[in-house]
Amino acid sequence: MESLSPAPTFCEPLDDDGLAEPTFLDRLFDQGLLVRTGVDGLYGRSGAFESVVEALDRLIGRLGAADNAEVLRFPPGMSRPAFERSGYLKGFPNLAGTVHSFCGHEGEHAKLLACVEAGEDWTAGQRATDIVLTPAACYPLYPVAAARGPLPAEGRLFDLQSYCFRREPSLEPTRMQLFRMREYVRMGSPDQVLAFRESWLERGTQMIRDLALPLAIDAANDPFFGRAGRMLANNQRAQGLKFELNVPVNSVEKPTACLSFNYHQDHFGTTWDLVQADGEVAHTACVGFGLERITLALLRHHGLDLAAWPEGVRRVLWG
């Protein structure tokens, strides 16, 4: 397995004015680009904001078009049995969102309404459904791919996008609880999936450069839960399984992961009995694009007025 050679990195300083009060988030609210809902990390988006998200989504599609990925779109919730089997609860129990519903009759309904009226907790009677919010665009995919039987010799490539949920309320606009992730997912041999990841390290870096954003590619780890999680995180980083393309958005010290490049080894293949054409367990890799995060990076570096963005950037986005 060849080692990865990330593209050379650079990182320009942020204009410090942007970090003073009002905060970047305040300015996004003031301009109406994001809309307050009263919940940190849960925002409405303006038409202008959405026009950037949509342009990025199309741009990523163009960059990947030659690969002929199979397009699948899943809703923002997934099957709970599939979620349980995925192993997400081992690593990130605190980030998951389960969907619960009311199963009572009229008597219980009257009590529920009395609780709401009195400002008391009415949620104790809610029961877990068989749906969990999607934590990453690729999670619903693996069981679907495995159900098709062994991979063909050339493996498979999927193109995904969905709203994802992570329970981490924050005042950093780049850390939303509900956000959209575009993803390409490659399944096949270790060589196939590593070559895929390598190609997207190049394409993704070029894309962000074309958008005139400063960037750095860094080895990274997922935010595994608890003390045991720290070891997982260290292993992941040491083995070069995860790289992130970081752009300073909220601060220079803590830049924001806008793209991530992940080699899962045989984790999902083993979990889902997904095998290659020769019967060997499949390896998988994905590249994920944080559509809101890249949008916020563009707004942070090029300003809140889209019409005033550099002509070259506008051309990349809108032709």
Add this chain to the structure above:
Amino acid sequence: MESLSPAPTFCEPLDDDGLAEPTFLDRLFDQGLLVRTGVDGLYGRSGAFESVVEALDRLIGRLGAADNAEVLRFPPGMSRPAFERSGYLKGFPNLAGTVHSFCGHEGEHAKLLACVEAGEDWTAGQRATDIVLTPAACYPLYPVAAARGPLPAEGRLFDLQSYCFRREPSLEPTRMQLFRMREYVRMGSPDQVLAFRESWLERGTQMIRDLALPLAIDAANDPFFGRAGRMLANNQRAQGLKFELNVPVNSVEKPTACLSFNYHQDHFGTTWDLVQADGEVAHTACVGFGLERITLALLRHHGLDLAAWPEGVRRVLWG
């Protein structure tokens, strides 16, 4: 207040072949247009299916473009306090989906994983967050609009679209638990909002005719919960507050509401202290488009091969 005069209606018979085994849903799975997840009403969508959803979304935008609606996009979850105040729990407690999360430490995490491992219920420790799944695209809008103060004299018009959740598992492909709703919402005087609804009854009818689908416009009611709900439903229907544009999809006897035209009177205005320029409580109305439902109607009537759809329909959708 003038009475509504819905457009003349007609309804052609469905080709009976489509109702025999395999069911329409089975055929959608077989063709890969929808993808099984193991949960009824929760499906993946193919690229072809999505291309229709996207074309419909753009078509609706073109039909409404002259009105210069303000575009806002909310994620598929909304603030729980806003949801509680909205009154949704009075009418539809059984359809709501609350989002719950794990708040424990490592000891509780170990127990949770042991439950998952043993196939036991691990969700008892999940706690309700301040997020509820969006039940209709307009629900997050009202508090946002009210926070801006009194409406201008001409009122306001919003353009919304989001994934919505309704807890009603079903094998009818038109009854999904997570689906997308495009909506225009008008706020103003009774005359303003009724004129808006009238104009969309015409536009919506013409749109569905242009798509060569049979339709009927019918007085309708929301599926209010319980015995008390039946009275609400009867009142809503008798007062002509809700019309639906129905297209036979699963059957001729129970056609599918693909568009709905709703006059809320002062319900949301009173709930959210939303007032007109003169201080009178605002009235609201909305037109909602079920994007998956219209897509399914097209697939049902024009066939599962998009390339073989009537040329006129393809031109309406893709120019």
